[in-house]
Amino acid sequence: MAGEEISSFKEFQKIGHSAFILGYTGKVGKALTKELAKAKLFKKVFLIGRRQVQLDGDIGEEFEQIVVDFEKIEDYADIFKDIDVGFCCLGTTTKNGTESFVRVDHDYVIKSAELAKSGGCKHFNFISTKWADRNGTLLYIKTKGQVEEALKVMHFNRLSVFRPGGILGHRDDSRLTETVATFFLKPVTFLFPTAITIPVEMFAKAMIKNTVTPADHPVEILENKDIHAISGSLTMCHTDQKQAAD
Template structure:
């Protein structure tokens, strides 16, 4: 199997790369991005360039499975419009080209609570992205909706850092009725994504945050 991934420099994307490289059933991985990670592994190559020219970045790429791990914050993006470009329009462009190239599976990171009808701009944008992806006709489309992601980011997100630290302190006492919103390690999300891709179950489905905790191996 061959995979292509966009968003490999992010928290979940970086973990997905590591999972793919460690999985012998994946013989080659191509990452698409704006900056190089200087891969030192033979089965990993990069396509670096402007995200606005997705067709050019996809040239010569062959893949069975596509992973989209793009995501930012409105604060980092600088505006709602810039945020929507990264978290909605760019994933859809990536997916549309993937479909044109014959990719069978698409695995996409969204967000807990994503809903195109939400009054919250962040969740509404994620929901609109999901709705657009569902129209593209992938044999397998899996959307992952994690809660607060735990892990070491390159960028600093003070609120998330504080929330993650607070969660680790109260984790032993976390009430059962809040399990739906329980923070999740990015490595766990990545592991589930790769497991699901190996299973290759046809159809469109959503993996909610609670589904990704202690997810059994389906490979």
């Protein structure tokens, strides 16, 4: 990892930031939690979800699980007070019906973001999707596009919108469509690794590296190739940080 990047990590750590992760039990949320535990980037990380789960043994004491009812998320406004950085990994599929999908991927996200903004969140990270478009014909990309637009007008100090392609990695709750898609995407992934897929661990590392890197604009849209590029040298930072401090 380059010296400038190590310096960014160390400076970020010194400030003593706090963070929350919405949807930490999903594929991306789990990977992000693990990478944050390795990086020791935040003094406190609140894991906000609908249920409590058994965390891996290497998840430190700075991580705290908080169970909420997203249908009544307004009742939990105090949870979001004075948290600097938010990571939104909330998401579901349409297999449970259109109404359920929109409620989770649209309503829950927007209401949580509003509370975070009111509570003082300065940097909000949102996982959208490739080809997100509020005027799209497909429900998934249309919903993600609508959320993007809603987040923009909340005027966070910094809004990072990630538009990954297919996210490759293990999921505890098997989803047939993802399994089939992953199988057919393997040849494309091999030939064009940055085109339409990204490994979940790489995605999580990119989110972390992006957090400690100053942004040129208050709103940044990061496409799949951008996410690959950002993650580039982060793989060494966990060991390099200790060496740099010695």
